[in-house]
Amino acid sequence: AQSVTQLDSHVSVSEGTPVLLRCNYSSSYSPSLFWYVQHPNKGLQLLLKYTSAATLVKGINGFEAEFKKSETSFHLTKPSAHMSDAAEYFCVVSDRLKAAGNKLTFGGGTRVLVKP
């Protein structure tokens, strides 16, 4: 069974400073990994995905994540936080299902607060 651990439930940063959201996963084989963002009362928006290509993945809105197999980590970073980055972020691992489907396993989420 796959699992995802987000090490911080809350992160508070000042606008213009770097953001680091930590994620560790466990998987029995090479996983597909994603980061999604959820703004209040909205659905989830895909930020980026890793599917065994380049280990440094660039996403939307200036976010990027690095896949480190030796550390089973997939941390999300952004060099300079913006007020609009305040949201909840989910690290997700994908488990292959039959009939070409995927079951997503979510971390518990990290709520990001951006201070002016």
Added chain:
Amino acid sequence: NAGVMQNPRHLVRRRGQEARLRCSPMKGHSHVYWYRQLPEEGLKFMVYLQKENIIDESGMPKERFSAEFPKEGPSILRIQQVVRGDSAAYFCASSPPNSNQPQHFGDGTRLSIL
């Protein structure tokens, strides 16, 4: 190109009533997934469907919950005889018929049980 459409956005039911949540996948997407998000938690997988078939329902509660994705029309998540613990946000996601493609999510239905 419309995204995943869920309705209603908010649903209020009294204990013992039935709740029906609807999801129309993105155009060209044949795979539909339902997830439940309890307050202050991440999303939990419930069920995976293709047209007229339930492929994996390992995350569905054993009683009162059912899902369908008919040949015509939206996917339906049905909860019978709702209880307070069913209060949650229910999200639908869809993907095209390729296992490497990410899932696209709707805005969810927030179910409140009085």
